[in-house]
Amino acid sequence: MVVVGAGMAGVQTAVALREQGFTGRITLIGAEPHQPYDRPPLSKAVLLGTAEGSAFDVDFEALDIELILGRAVTGLRPADRELDTEAGPVPYDTLVIATGAEPVTLPGVEAVPGVHLLRTLDDAARLRPVLAARHDIVVVGAGWIGAEFATAARAAGCAVTVVEAADRPLAGSLPAEVTAPMAGWYAEHGVELITGARVTGVEPGTVVVDAGTGAPRRLPADAVVVGIGARPATRWLAGSGIATDPGGAITADESLRTSLPDVHAVGDCASFPSARYGRRLLVHHWDNALQGPRTVAANVIAAGAGEPPVSYDPVPYFWSEQFGRFAQYAGDHADADTILWRGGPGEAAWTVLWLRDGALVALLAVDRPRDLAQGRKLILSGARLDARRAADPAVPLKAA
Numbered sequence: 001m002v003v004v005g006a007g008m009a010g011v012q013t014a015v016a017l018r019e020q021g022f023t024g025r026i027t028l029i030g031a032e033p034h035q036p037y038d039r040p041p042l043s044k045a046v047l048l049g050t051a052e053g054s055a056f057d058v059d060f061e062a063l064d065i066e067l068i069l070g071r072a073v074t075g076l077r078p079a080d081r082e083l084d085t086e087a088g089p090v091p092y093d094t095l096v097i098a099t100g101a102e103p104v105t106l107p108g109v110e111a112v113p114g115v116h117l118l119r120t121l122d123d124a125a126r127l128r129p130v131l132a133a134r135h136d137i138v139v140v141g142a143g144w145i146g147a148e149f150a151t152a153a154r155a156a157g158c159a160v161t162v163v164e165a166a167d168r169p170l171a172g173s174l175p176a177e178v179t180a181p182m183a184g185w186y187a188e189h190g191v192e193l194i195t196g197a198r199v200t201g202v203e204p205g206t207v208v209v210d211a212g213t214g215a216p217r218r219l220p221a222d223a224v225v226v227g228i229g230a231r232p233a234t235r236w237l238a239g240s241g242i243a244t245d246p247g248g249a250i251t252a253d254e255s256l257r258t259s260l261p262d263v264h265a266v267g268d269c270a271s272f273p274s275a276r277y278g279r280r281l282l283v284h285h286w287d288n289a290l291q292g293p294r295t296v297a298a299n300v301i302a303a304g305a306g307e308p309p310v311s312y313d314p315v316p317y318f319w320s321e322q323f324g325r326f327a328q329y330a331g332d333h334a335d336a337d338t339i340l341w342r343g344g345p346g347e348a349a350w351t352v353l354w355l356r357d358g359a360l361v362a363l364l365a366v367d368r369p370r371d372l373a374q375g376r377k378l379i380l381s382g383a384r385l386d387a388r389r390a391a392d393p394a395v396p397l398k399a400a
């Protein structure tokens, strides 16, 4: 049993295999040299220096998991059931791919000094002194990572400007009606948000931005942090014959098996068809890297016992800590769903519900964790809501 990628999904797969009684040999191979660690704290406590690291509390030795760190897997030859690594081939009987995602870079500026990404512990370690020095920082991208980084940088006393190509933050995730109040959080925390703008150049100490109105703006920047998305880390699979989509995600089936025999894929690197939502989901969030591995482990064991596989059809969940708020999202919404507000967008705490044919399919709760907990259960059960009652934030969320 070989697991490639020693992030959340890879570690959880190895642990779940042992928890579910797998007694065979398990080898976990990771490219990074560090003890496997959790990523969410990298844009929060680790960045601010209030936590030293975020290593997983897992005793690999006690679980009899062989951990090979600092070794990138460079290829997969399914006909030989072998992986290629920097230190030679590694054979497998069953393989789990959990290589996660890698940040999208801003073309042409990767090598400019002072330009940073935020994906790894090393990235966070490079950014900590930048924050401590209270530099002027330009963040490119007003997505989840950009907002969290801006929050931390402001907390550290930096001057922060966020440049976003779309006309609003989180344009790829949420509708304009929902992001409207969120855009105000930037100014409230002293962050300038420039939307509809493109970075046209990065020079030492300056970022040049074209907002389409008049002359380009030159923003002072001791450091630039690029947070414009991530793509599945699957380039190493080129030539293996594994099925991927145009964006690079491994297209797993409903049991998280890939197109290759005895090869599974889980976490940020793989999409899967959701019967619940009627479409293929690619989830780049922590909870998916926790839940998916349990299904993979169960299916590895089931395959060994000649039993049928179980399906993976979660209600996706994630959270974000930004601008002093705790935002939590569960489910999956579509443009055609009906939006229902619980609490006004101008209030300190509010929840947005998405209804499809009267049933709750998704919600975003801002500082209303009880709504999230209750709503998640209602989504799971496919419950219909009474819209009038559901819109009243004083009434607990429950089925009609």
Ligand code: FAD
Residues within 6 Å of the ligand: 004, 005, 006, 007, 008, 009, 010, 029, 030, 031, 032, 038, 039, 040, 041, 042, 043, 071, 072, 073, 074, 098, 099, 100, 101, 118, 119, 120, 145, 233, 236, 266, 267, 268, 269, 283, 284, 285, 286, 287, 289, 317, 318, 319, 320, 321
């Ligand atoms: P990864 O964590 O990316 O792990 C994959 C591992 O595989 C990496 O260590 C990588 O080095 C290794 N690898 C890649 N290629 C190879 C190779 N060829 N050979 C060997 N090893 C390889 N989600 C939330 O829900 N809430 C949050 O608040 C939140 N905050 C986040 C903050 C940051 C800064 C980041 C980066 C992510 C955050 N996320 C959050 C997302 C969450 O951390 C990811 O969804 C989760 O880490 C995915 O786990 P994974 O194991 O699939 O991938």
